Amino acid sequence: MTAPLIVAVDDDPALLAAVDRELRTRYTPDYRVRTLGSTAEATRTLEELARTGEEVALVLAAEQLDGAPGADFLGEVARWFPQAQRALLIAWAGVGVPEVGDALFEAIARGRIDHYVIRPAPPPDEQFHQALSSFLLAWAETRRRAPHTIEVVGETWSGRAYRLREVLGRCAMPHRFCLADSDEGRAILAGTGPRRFPLLVMPNGAVMEDPTDTDIARSAGRELDPSGERFDLVIVGCGPAGLSAGVYGASEGLRTVVIDSGSIGGQATSSSSIRNYLGFPRGVTGAELARRAHQQAWVFGARFAFMQQVTHLAREDGEIVVDLHTGGVVRARAVVLATGASYRRLGIEPLEALNGAGVFYGAASSEAPLVAGEEVFVVGGANSAGQAAIHLAGHAKRVTLVVRAATLEAGMSHYLVHQIEATPNIEVRTSTEVVDGGGDGWLDHLVLRHREDGALETVGAYALFLMIGAQPHTAWLPPTFQRDASGFVLTGAELDAAAIASLGRAPLPLETSVPGVLAAGDVRSGSVKRVASAVGEGSVAIQFVHRLFADERRGLRPTGLPSPRAGVP
Ligand SMILES: Cc1cc2nc3c(=O)[nH]c(=O)nc-3n(C[C@H](O)[C@H](O)[C@H](O)COP(=O)(O)OP(=O)(O)OC[C@H]3O[C@@H](n4cnc5c(N)ncnc54)[C@H](O)[C@@H]3O)c2cc1C
Structure with missing residues (x-):
């Protein structure tokens, strides 16, 4: 197998030579390097490479190329190599300049580039190579060639x-x-x-x-049976909120276990690029963020129990009893509930029967390579649906975004609407819903209904991605946990008078109606449903755990509402 290519384009010979040297010294022989001195030469070369079936992993281009924005050229690269990572080379002095930032934002929003990187300084420039390695890793992941696959x-x-x-x-x-x-x-x-x-x-x-x-x-060393053990802190859910609580709990000396019915990352693992999380200016995949957080918590001493569903929580004899689906029981001084939410089901029987066979709930990033060259539908009007449509458009022939609302703007961030409008193979159908569909073993058609005139239309479809709103993972909680009408857990000042009275003090901001149990992230009523807010709440919850323990030491033991489990043999 020939090595994939890294291509760099710059019309300034001295700057191109510097990039050429960095690329050749670090990336050959795992990659082949081509450096090209003009847009015309680069266009010819990439066309030829595409024609001969070569693989291009990364294309770098100067900010300005032959008098035009380099981003315009990089936008064209996607036609030949949709999965290649595309990055602009920017001058060190450009960092922080508002016009440069605006141009980068616009180029990323319009899907012309994936990233940018500061031009290499005299060697060794490890920052340059760190950025390039992450671009190459992102490419390898789209090709299912990440290390340890x-x-x-x-x-x-x-x-x-x-x-x-x-x-x-x-x-x-x-x-x-x-x-x-x-x-x-x-x-x-x-x-x-x-x-x-x-x-x-x-x-x-x-x-x-x-x-x-x-x-x-x-x-993969990712399972621990915690049954029969006692912890200072049990965290239920290992999404961003649970991972954050795990890092802070363990690093602050609490004997901590994080339990999840799946494994690490929660919903975030289905996000192919989180661009709004602090500290990752070029974006990060949800899976990568989760892997890093897991390792961070693990090294601080948090323990993890995966594939273990928590089925009941109750306060008994001054501690919290956590029941597992295995029949095991774990005891804790405090619990952080971080069970998040997941997408609502469509509820159309023939389509439910094709779940995993052309019908997918929220799995756009892992299934994207399956839909290469196919007709794909995404249902949903929120940011996650917009992101999925953009990601899938890099693989599919056409992506149709089906939205019940009359406009995209009703539920989606402005930057995503902008990016969708600029992506030629995304079609948006507003005021439309999926009402039926089917296929013999695999989805082959959908029936769409226009909500204004009721008109039905049958369309050919190879895959349907459903991103239609979140449902909290709280059905298993006993009634002692107060919840809002949609099932999200109430905390702090939202609790009713009876719950507050039973605490005998003002509730802590993330505290649930069961004393000693805090809620963080998407599962919490009124939460912001973002990675950053889930992470923030996970860390703040630990401060409140310390406060609860301080109260305990002072002899202020909460009693809580009566547990329906009391008296159950
Ligand atoms: C496709 C997609 C794209 C997104 N893009 C972005 C983005 O770009 N930026 C952004 O900020 N946010 C984004 N989000 C939202 C973000 O991922 C969520 O807000 C965030 O993951 C919430 O974290 P959490 O820890 O509260 O819950 P979750 O991530 O939902 O994690 C909850 C965990 O709890 C576990 N669990 C549930 N019930 C139990 C139980 N009974 N026992 C044991 N474990 C249980 C689940 O298995 C899961 O792992 C996106 C979401 C999706 C789906």
């Missing part, structure tokens, strides 16, 4: 193989799926002999035949 080999796209990919996705474990009778599948199977499908080939070469979810978590 798990190979999933199945006989069909759907069924158990789909479920395994879902579990791996929820574990933020990079994986790649191929059919057993494809060239890739045959090559993998040649080394494993006859096996039962679906098959997982782990990065260390171990082969697992149709493993259980727990087998998968255990194989």
Whole structure:
């Protein structure tokens, strides 16, 4: 296999030579390097590379190229290499200049570039290479070539193989799926002999035949059974809020365990690029953010229990009893509830039956390579639907965004609306809803209804991505937890008079109606539903845990509302 290419384009020979030197000294032989001195030469070269089926991982271009913005050229690159990362080279002196920032924002919003990088300083410039490595990693992830990728080999796209990919996705474990009778599948199977499908080939070469979810978590060192143990702090949910609570709890000396029915990252793992999270000016994938946070909490001493669903929480004898679906019980002095939310179901039977077989709930980033060259529909009018449409447009022939509201602006950030309008293969259908659909083993059509005149239309569809609002993961909580009409957990001043009276003091801002249990992130009524706010609440919750423990030390023990579990044998 020939090495993929890194291409750099600059009409200033001295600056191009500096970039050329940096690229060649660091990236060959894993990548081939081509540096080109004009837009015309670069256009010819990239056209030829696309024609001959070469792989281009990264294209860098000067801010100005032959008198035009380099971003215009990079925008064109997507026509030939939709998955190549595209970055502008900007001068060090340009950082902080408002006009440069505005141009970068506009170029990113319009999808012309993915990133920017400051031109290399005299070697060694590790900052330059750190940025380039992250661009190359992002490209490798779109090609399912991230380091330590798990190979999933199945006989069909759907069924158990789909479920395994879902579990791996929820574990933020990079994986790649191929059919057993494809060239890739045959090559993998040649080394494993006859096996039962679906098959997982782990990065260390171990082969697992149709493993259980727990087998998968255990194989990557990601499962701990905490039953029978006592912790200072149990965190339920390992999304951004739970991870943040884990980092702060463990780093501040609390004996902490984070329990999740899946694995790390929560909803954030389905986000292909989080651009608004502090400290990541070029964006970060939800999975990468989760991996980093998990390692951070782990090194601080937090323990993690994955594939373990919490089924009940109650206050008993001055501590909180946490029941697991395994029948195990964990005890804690305090609990942070960070179970988040997930997308609402469409509720159309023929489409529910095709879940995983062309119909996907919120899995746009992991399924995107499946839809190359196909007709794809995304349903939803909020930012997550907009992001999914943009991401899928990099792979699909056309993406139709189906929105019930009369305008996109009604539910989506301005910058995303802007980016969608500028993406030629995204079509937006407002005042429209999906009312039916079907397919024989895989989705092949949808029925759309125009909400104003009721007109029905049947359209061919290869995949449907549903992003239609969040439902909190709270159905399992006992009635002692006060919730709003949609099921989100009430905290602090939102609690009713009875709950506040039972505390015998003013509730802490993130405290639920069960004393000693705090709620953080999307699960909380009134929360902002963003990664940053979930992370913020997770960290703040730990301050309140310390306050609860201080009260305990002073002998102020809350009693709480009566537990319906009391008296249950
Ligand atoms: C596609 C997509 C794109 C997004 N893009 C952005 C973006 O660009 N910027 C941004 O700021 N936000 C974005 N968001 C929103 C952001 O991901 C969420 O606000 C954030 O993940 C909320 O974090 P959380 O920890 O509160 O909950 P979640 O991320 O929902 O995590 C909750 C965790 O709790 C676990 N859990 C639930 N019930 C139980 C139980 N009973 N027992 C054990 N574990 C349980 C779940 O398995 C899950 O891992 C996006 C969301 C999606 C879906």
